[in-house]
Amino acid sequence: MTIFISIYITLLGVILGSFYNVVALRVPVGESLLHPPSHCPNCNTRLKARDLLPVISYLLSAGKCRYCGTKVSPLYPLGEAATGLLFLWVYLQFGLTVNGFLGLLLVSLAVIVTVADLKYMLIPNKVLLFFLPLLLILVLFFLEGPLWQHLLGGAIGGAVILPFALLGGMGVGDVKLFALLGLVIGFPNVILAFLLACLLGSVVGGILILLGIVQRKQPVPFGPWLALGTLIAYGYGSHLIGLYLSFIG
Incomplete structure (x- = not known):
C-alpha cells in the first residue's frame, strides 16, 4: 500500500x-x-x-x-x-x-x-497571504507543543532578516516569508533554518561565481534558500540540533 x-x-x-x-x-x-x-x-x-x-x-x-x-x-x-x-x-x-x-x-x-x-x-504578498491562514490554523489548533515556541520562531524569523532588508541586501518579501516560516517551524528550528540558508546560499553562490554563471556583487534571490533551510529544519531539526549539542556537550 x-x-x-x-x-x-x-x-x-x-x-x-x-x-x-x-x-x-x-x-x-x-x-x-x-x-x-x-x-x-x-x-x-x-x-x-x-x-x-x-x-x-x-x-x-x-x-x-x-x-x-x-x-x-x-x-x-x-x-x-x-x-x-x-x-x-x-x-x-x-x-x-x-x-x-x-x-x-x-x-x-x-x-x-x-x-x-x-x-x-x-x-508576492498574495502568495504569502493565501498560505498564512492555512498555516496558522494548523499551528494553532492541530500541532503539539507550546504556542510560545511558534510565536518566538515567527518573531526571530522576521527580526533576523529585517536588518539585511533595511541595508538593501534583501527584500521586504524575505522578511515576511521567513517570519511566516519561523511561525510554522518555531524556535529553535528557525535558527537552524537561517544558518542552513546562509550556508547553502554561500556555497552554491560561490560555485556559481567560480563558474562564471553569476558575477560578483550581482543580486541573487535568498528566498529559495530560506525555503530550503526551513524544509530541512522541519524534517530533521530535532536530530540536527541534538547532534550539534552532543558535539559541544
Missing part, C-alpha cells in the same frame, strides 16, 4: 507543481491564473494538451516550443519535478498525518516562492 500511495503522492506533486509554476510566474506580474490560457510566451500559440504534460512534454520537445522552436525555461520541469519529489519526501517522513499535511503546504509555498524569486527577484 505504501508504494501505491507514494506513487500517487509523487504524481500529485508533479501535477500541482505545474500549477505552482503558473502561480509563481503570473501572480507577481498581476496576470490572471485563468486568462489567457497556457501559451508560448514567444509566439503566443495556445498550448495543446500534449504540450502541458508535466516534465514529459519538456523532455519530448527537447526543451523547446514545438511551434516556434524557442527554448523553454528549465524552471518549468524543475519546479514540477521538485514538487513531486518533495511531496514524496514529506509522505515518507511524516506519513498521512497533520505534520505531513503541514509539510505539503510548506513544500507548496517553497516551490512557488522559489520560482517567483528566481524569475522576478520578488516574493
Whole structure:
C-alpha cells in the first residue's frame, strides 16, 4: 500500500507543481491564473494538451516550443519535478498525518516562492497571504507543543532578516516569508533554518561565481534558500540540533 500511495503522492506533486509554476510566474506580474490560457510566451500559440504534460512534454520537445522552436525555461520541469519529489519526501517522513499535511503546504509555498524569486527577484504578498491562514490554523489548533515556541520562531524569523532588508541586501518579501516560516517551524528550528540558508546560499553562490554563471556583487534571490533551510529544519531539526549539542556537550 505504501508504494501505491507514494506513487500517487509523487504524481500529485508533479501535477500541482505545474500549477505552482503558473502561480509563481503570473501572480507577481498581476496576470490572471485563468486568462489567457497556457501559451508560448514567444509566439503566443495556445498550448495543446500534449504540450502541458508535466516534465514529459519538456523532455519530448527537447526543451523547446514545438511551434516556434524557442527554448523553454528549465524552471518549468524543475519546479514540477521538485514538487513531486518533495511531496514524496514529506509522505515518507511524516506519513498521512497533520505534520505531513503541514509539510505539503510548506513544500507548496517553497516551490512557488522559489520560482517567483528566481524569475522576478520578488516574493508576492498574495502568495504569502493565501498560505498564512492555512498555516496558522494548523499551528494553532492541530500541532503539539507550546504556542510560545511558534510565536518566538515567527518573531526571530522576521527580526533576523529585517536588518539585511533595511541595508538593501534583501527584500521586504524575505522578511515576511521567513517570519511566516519561523511561525510554522518555531524556535529553535528557525535558527537552524537561517544558518542552513546562509550556508547553502554561500556555497552554491560561490560555485556559481567560480563558474562564471553569476558575477560578483550581482543580486541573487535568498528566498529559495530560506525555503530550503526551513524544509530541512522541519524534517530533521530535532536530530540536527541534538547532534550539534552532543558535539559541544
